[in-house]
Amino acid sequence: MSHNRLFIPGPTEALPEVLAKQTDYLIGHRSKDFTALYTGIIGKLQEYFETEQHATVLTSSGTIWMDITARNIVQKKALAGVCGAFSQRMAKTISDSGKEVDTLDVEWGQAIKPEAVLEALAKDDYDTVAIVHNETSTGVRNPVGDIGAAIKKEYPDIMFVVDAVSSMGGNYMVPEKMNTDILFASTQKCFALPPGLSIALYSEEAVERARTVPGRGFYTDLVGIHDYYLKKQQNPTTPNMSLMYALTYQLDRMLAEGAKARHDRHEQMAQYTRAWANRYMEMFPEPGYESITVSTIANTQEKNIGDLNKELAKKGYQIANGYGAKLKEKTFRIGHMGEWNLDDVKSLLWHIDEIWEQ
Amino acid sequence: MSHNRLFIPGPTEALPEVLAKQTDYLIGHRSKDFTALYTGIIGKLQEYFETEQHATVLTSSGTIWMDITARNIVQKKALAGVCGAFSQRMAKTISDSGKEVDTLDVEWGQAIKPEAVLEALAKDDYDTVAIVHNETSTGVRNPVGDIGAAIKKEYPDIMFVVDAVSSMGGNYMVPEKMNTDILFASTQKCFALPPGLSIALYSEEAVERARTVPGRGFYTDLVGIHDYYLKKQQNPTTPNMSLMYALTYQLDRMLAEGAKARHDRHEQMAQYTRAWANRYMEMFPEPGYESITVSTIANTQEKNIGDLNKELAKKGYQIANGYGAKLKEKTFRIGHMGEWNLDDVKSLLWHIDEIWEQ
Numbered sequence: 001m002s003h004n005r006l007f008i009p010g011p012t013e014a015l016p017e018v019l020a021k022q023t024d025y026l027i028g029h030r031s032k033d034f035t036a037l038y039t040g041i042i043g044k045l046q047e048y049f050e051t052e053q054h055a056t057v058l059t060s061s062g063t064i065w066m067d068i069t070a071r072n073i074v075q076k077k078a079l080a081g082v083c084g085a086f087s088q089r090m091a092k093t094i095s096d097s098g099k100e101v102d103t104l105d106v107e108w109g110q111a112i113k114p115e116a117v118l119e120a121l122a123k124d125d126y127d128t129v130a131i132v133h134n135e136t137s138t139g140v141r142n143p144v145g146d147i148g149a150a151i152k153k154e155y156p157d158i159m160f161v162v163d164a165v166s167s168m169g170g171n172y173m174v175p176e177k178m179n180t181d182i183l184f185a186s187t188q189k190c191f192a193l194p195p196g197l198s199i200a201l202y203s204e205e206a207v208e209r210a211r212t213v214p215g216r217g218f219y220t221d222l223v224g225i226h227d228y229y230l231k232k233q234q235n236p237t238t239p240n241m242s243l244m245y246a247l248t249y250q251l252d253r254m255l256a257e258g259a260k261a262r263h264d265r266h267e268q269m270a271q272y273t274r275a276w277a278n279r280y281m282e283m284f285p286e287p288g289y290e291s292i293t294v295s296t297i298a299n300t301q302e303k304n305i306g307d308l309n310k311e312l313a314k315k316g317y318q319i320a321n322g323y324g325a326k327l328k329e330k331t332f333r334i335g336h337m338g339e340w341n342l343d344d345v346k347s348l349l350w351h352i353d354e355i356w357e358q
Numbered sequence: 359m360s361h362n363r364l365f366i367p368g369p370t371e372a373l374p375e376v377l378a379k380q381t382d383y384l385i386g387h388r389s390k391d392f393t394a395l396y397t398g399i400i401g402k403l404q405e406y407f408e409t410e411q412h413a414t415v416l417t418s419s420g421t422i423w424m425d426i427t428a429r430n431i432v433q434k435k436a437l438a439g440v441c442g443a444f445s446q447r448m449a450k451t452i453s454d455s456g457k458e459v460d461t462l463d464v465e466w467g468q469a470i471k472p473e474a475v476l477e478a479l480a481k482d483d484y485d486t487v488a489i490v491h492n493e494t495s496t497g498v499r500n501p502v503g504d505i506g507a508a509i510k511k512e513y514p515d516i517m518f519v520v521d522a523v524s525s526m527g528g529n530y531m532v533p534e535k536m537n538t539d540i541l542f543a544s545t546q547k548c549f550a551l552p553p554g555l556s557i558a559l560y561s562e563e564a565v566e567r568a569r570t571v572p573g574r575g576f577y578t579d580l581v582g583i584h585d586y587y588l589k590k591q592q593n594p595t596t597p598n599m600s601l602m603y604a605l606t607y608q609l610d611r612m613l614a615e616g617a618k619a620r621h622d623r624h625e626q627m628a629q630y631t632r633a634w635a636n637r638y639m640e641m642f643p644e645p646g647y648e649s650i651t652v653s654t655i656a657n658t659q660e661k662n663i664g665d666l667n668k669e670l671a672k673k674g675y676q677i678a679n680g681y682g683a684k685l686k687e688k689t690f691r692i693g694h695m696g697e698w699n700l701d702d703v704k705s706l707l708w709h710i711d712e713i714w715e716q
Contacts, residue, residue: 003383006384008386011384011596011599013384019380019381020381022377022381022552022600023378025361025377026370028366028369028676028678059554060577061417061577061596061597063576063577064595066576066577067576067577070575092576093575093576093577096573096574096576096579098572098573186596188384194384194600195384195596195598195600196598196600196601215454217451218421218451218455219419219421219422219425219451219578220577220578237419237421237422238368238369239419239553240553240598241553242377242552242553242554242600243598243600320386
């Protein structure tokens with residue numbers, strides 16, 4: 001299998017030394033060795049995200065936290081901000097879990113603003129607000145910190161759930177500063193690990209809320225996950241420990257780099273990519289709300305993106321087409337997340353220049 | 359981290375060459391390369407289990423299929439056979455998902471019999487029967503083939519769900535012969551891989567049933583998983599492809615060994631372990647229903663199992679204590695599943711002899 005350097009918005013490139021950690025011998029998931037591994041990971045997550053909230057790692061993709069939100073947090077009715085394919089999925093998951101949900105829709109490419117959220121909340125009784133921080137389809141970064149502050153000031157009992165699948169571990173974020181009750185992500189994006197684990201930080205209030213919501217099931221039961229950890233410092237179900245070996249190693253690397261430095265590196269890559277994109281076309285997100293981990297570019301020159309990727313593959317690179325029928329070929333996406341740095345992005349863009357200038 | 363040879367009922371020992379497959383470079387999960395990998399796995403599963411049913415691989419532990427059963431298969435009311443900790447979990451998951459469930463309880467150590475299932479089914483209207491094939495706690499192997507035949511003869515519309523977490527890939531089984539509508543397992547038991555993926559074989563009728571059941575959510579939506587595969591031959595959410603690299607390799611090994619030969623190897627290990635156990639004490643399961651993948655032994659001599667494991671660790675071996683408060687120290691378990699063979703089991707038991715005869 002040939003190796004393309006992945007400049008797609010996940011899975012991102014994982015370092016060979018990180019991948020190699022997965023080959024360590026398996027251990028019993030009820031052993032003291034596993035407890036030491038897992039509590040170590042939880043502590044590192046809390047340190048990296050500067051939080052006193054609870055942390056958990058679940059064997060799943062990040063999307064399961066949409067189900068967990070629906071089954072544990074939404075009592076009667078949620079408001080979901082919809083600005084792209086993944087926030088659409090959040091609303092659909094809540095609805096498909098038999099709970100009521102209203103959507104706050106903005107045009108794709110636009111961001112969800114705090115004023116719009118407050119306006120929507122005034123219209124009905126909601127117990128949960130769900131927002132995608134970094135909409136991986138449109139490349140929009142929603143101002144979740146401002147939204148969280150606005151919600152909690154007026155409606156302290158509303159639970160605030162944020163999908164940070166493609167930004168957590170890239171963007172600098174502290175749950176307490178964002179007023180999030182659940183903040184979740186996957187390992188294969190900014191954490192630069194293989195897919196297979198989801199990571200969540202959740203407030204005490206989220207657990208208390210969950211205790212009041214029936215029908216949480218087992219695998220998706222936040223109360224079960226929480227109480228089991230308090231009692232045994234382990235997972236209620238068998239976790240992917242191979243990937244946890246890689247996660248604990250990678251968290252050490254992330255802590256050594258520092259959360260703010262990691263943010264700045266992503267910001268650098270994003271700014272360079274935006275400047276490059278604006279030479280040819282324009283950015284798809286509204287100005288001021290561009291993601292720092294994935295740049296979605298409006299394909300105003302109608303370049304053939306499928307062909308571009310074929311040419312890039314010959315050089316050992318891969319970018320992403322627009323997400324879904326609505327954005328494919330009309331936009332394209334460059335993921336600059338995880339372990340890439342500015343020089344890597346410059347190399348990629350130099351290759352695209354060369355292809356387009358032929 | 360020292361390496362103990364794992365004779366616990368999961369995770370089991372994975373071969374170093376299998377673990378190494380996880381270090382292959384990541385690829386996009388929407389790429390043709392991934393489609394080729396995944397359709398290859400699905401084909402190999404269908405070949406190994408001699409089935410024309412559908413197959414799927416989900417990033418989760420096997421337990422999620424209890425939630426999937428509750429959310430997709432149970433319309434109104436299920437009957438769950440309960441004969442140990444994991445079948446108890448199945449009943450609880452259905453109930454905690456807001457569906458009705460009656461339990462058919464037998465004493466722990468006893469098996470669920472077809473006649474008892476038919477007797478229970480006559481008492482009320484059930485749409486689903488859930489049975490654990492190989493109860494990992496008690497070491498009982500329930501006669502699911504006979505149960506399936508009995509149910510489908512009298513009640514063809516009842517869906518038959520079988521948890522085969524600790525037997526699938528060890529015991530020879532064909533879904534059509536067992537009349538199962540969902541048959542599921544995890545990778546870390548008889549498949550001898552790290553934990554992190556679940557494997558399920560499901561009937562067309564299971565999908566048709568699921569289409570009638572609201573509230574399936576997203577991550578646990580069997581219809582979504584099924585339809586996405588038909589359309590794109592991929593997973594709806596990002597899968598753990600590192601572990602799929604290992605799975606496709608291990609399935610080739612399993613196919614080379616053959617499902618019946620693999621069963622016979624497990625049977626050999628089980629028979630030897632039972633004969634050994636009977637020299638000291640007795641088997642916990644009722645005769646004729648002993649698992650071939652995990653031997654649960656009644657600790658009638660009141661040996662200290664915690665101490666035994668400490669001594670075994672010095673020799674590089676690990677077995678399992680009884681599962682849960684009810685069976686701990688009163689029983690102990692020897693997992694002989696996955697890649698172990700008779701000589702490996704003989705070595706382990708020889709070491710236990712030596713410890714006990716000191």
